[in-house]
Amino acid sequence: MRADMPLDLKSLITARLGENYKLHERHLNPTLVRVQRIIGFDQVYARAEGAYLYDLDERDYLDFLSGYSVFNIGRNHPAVQRAITDVLEMDLPNMVQMDCSLLSGLLAEALLKKLPPHLDAVFFCNSGAEANEGAIKFARAATGRSGLLSLHGSFHGLSHGALSVMGDEHFREGFGPLLENCARVKMGDLEELEMHLKRKDVAAFIIEPVQGKGVNFPTGDYYREAQRLCREHGTLLVCDEVQTGLGRTGRWWGFEHWDLEPDIITVAKSLSGGYVPCAAIVARRAIYQKTFSRLDRCVVHSSTFGRNNLAMACGLATLQVIDDEDLVERARVNGAKLVARIEELKKKHSLIKQVRGMGMMVAIEFHEPSELSARMGWKLLHRVERELFAQMLVTSLFQQHRILTQLAGHSMDVIKILPPLIIGDREIDRFVTALDAVLADCRSFPGPIWNLGANFIKHSLSRSTVELASAGS
Structure with missing residues (x-):
């Protein structure tokens, strides 16, 4: 690009999309990059619309984090x-x-x-x-x-x-x-x-x-x-x-x-x-x-x-x-529906301790399960870091079901979800179905989801490595 030519931003982005993490590792915060790679959040997004993010292959990711509640009205309205x-x-x-x-x-x-x-x-x-x-x-x-x-x-x-x-x-x-x-x-x-x-x-x-x-x-x-x-x-x-x-x-x-x-x-x-x-x-x-x-x-x-x-x-x-778009009322109605659907999962999954929230601000808290196999995995993770279990679920929801959530805070067995206020039955169904599947996987110890937890244990000597999802506001 010649010095006297105006910036062609579209061409620049198109040519270099995919270099995101390399640039951040070199020029911004390499510790953050390392954390994102460890927890499997090192995805490159090409575009966003409403409640969804899309990667370079146009696969959709359901955004139940909303930029820490920045995107109440959805992305790119x-x-x-x-x-x-x-x-x-x-x-x-x-x-x-x-x-x-x-x-x-x-x-x-x-x-x-x-x-x-x-x-x-x-x-x-x-x-x-x-x-x-x-x-x-x-x-x-x-x-x-x-x-x-x-x-x-x-x-x-x-x-x-x-x-x-x-x-x-x-x-x-x-x-x-x-x-x-x-x-x-x-x-x-x-x-x-x-x-x-x-x-x-x-x-x-x-x-x-x-x-x-x-x-x-x-x-x-x-x-x-x-x-x-x-x-x-x-x-x-x-x-x-x-x-x-x-x-x-x-x-x-x-x-x-x-x-x-x-x-x-x-x-x-x-x-x-x-x-x-x-x-x-x-x-x-x-x-x-x-x-x-x-x-x-x-x-x-x-x-x-x-x-x-x-x-x-x-x-x-x-x-x-x-x-x-009547989003305040939609948040009230669909938030109550979301909480009720997650509450139904408590009948199937002893891991769920409590579901609490108001509107589209919801937390799912977990505790030691009654099933022997799952309890073994729970105890193993909690001997190392308390939040490893919740991070394992957050990563599984993301990698297996392309749903973005976060830890609710440090030293918590809690997942937090902050969907855009625009979501409806389709998004609620997708999340509840995915959470059901991830929790069902936890009954098999050892198994793929617990292998993911074992990988987190390997990195847990450096405490900051698994705390990305709870780091923001």
Whole structure:
């Protein structure tokens, strides 16, 4: 290609597709490449549409991971493509910075229509971690306090402040010291929560309505009582809706399941439409204005790419698609159907301990089986690493049935599934049939599926090798 010729991106991609892992091994993260090869996820995808990925041979892969819930509306949705094309064709001014762009105002207006009226001020940024970082700053500015509380097992992002409220020790290891005056409490323990709140130094209690790691949520009135205690002690309630928002749990927002009135929520992932990073902090106006409290502080918190036209257009198109295709209701109905179908498998497979979820956010937890042969394999894997069994199932679903899932978290016997909200009976049937077959294979020890487990044991001396599927948010 001559230096004076424009980039022919289509030709470049066509010529070099298949070099993906070699390029990443050489120039990006060779450890990640090694993990993907060990767990059998080193597939090259050529295209994607809706709930499916396609390899170079046009074989389909059912995507029950959705980019960690980025693709609520499915991959490469034509409505979002059209919005991006429209913006590019109009040659709009973009990121002037010292202006107020129309598209960001329109997206803020549309987003607030999906929220209760007390949440009436929006700040746009790029990712869930960035939104949670901003929420921490907003809460501290509004309360004059520095303390932060979160739940054990929570995931709020991997940047410094978000990591400080992370409820998973694995992700914090090696990155300290982090923010001071941060603590984690046990879900369901109101006494422990009140003990911290009584100190009157906690700016915010940050929760995921449904935790991404493990798909855990409380029973009873814990969240409502926690909100009451926060009000009583002057602490703000922040709901991290990065994964649970925009229909994922069968409601527009996860907090709606408990009739909560959070002071701040954070939104990201599927607001992007799967194209351009797009995130938001939504807060009560009085809280918001504590950050932007004077004229000379009008940009004291800002994000260079936060209000870019492409991201705003993607957000607008995504909200429209969710409405037009009734995806919130579809997530509720089909999610319940999916859980019920998996529950039926418990009658056949003693490996299944519990199925839990809301909408299209589902976890399948396993325990030691009653069958002697399967129990032998279970014990062997668990002597080495607890998560090896679940990873064996995840890899088997992928290699044998071309279904993409993930581990639900570190040291868990749990598979997590996050299907696009667009799926229907065909996709549910395919997943349940595949899971049934994989669990049936586990009854034969030794056997092919346990040989796969034995291969994981060989690599398990390096702990990071089998944790890819649970590494993301």
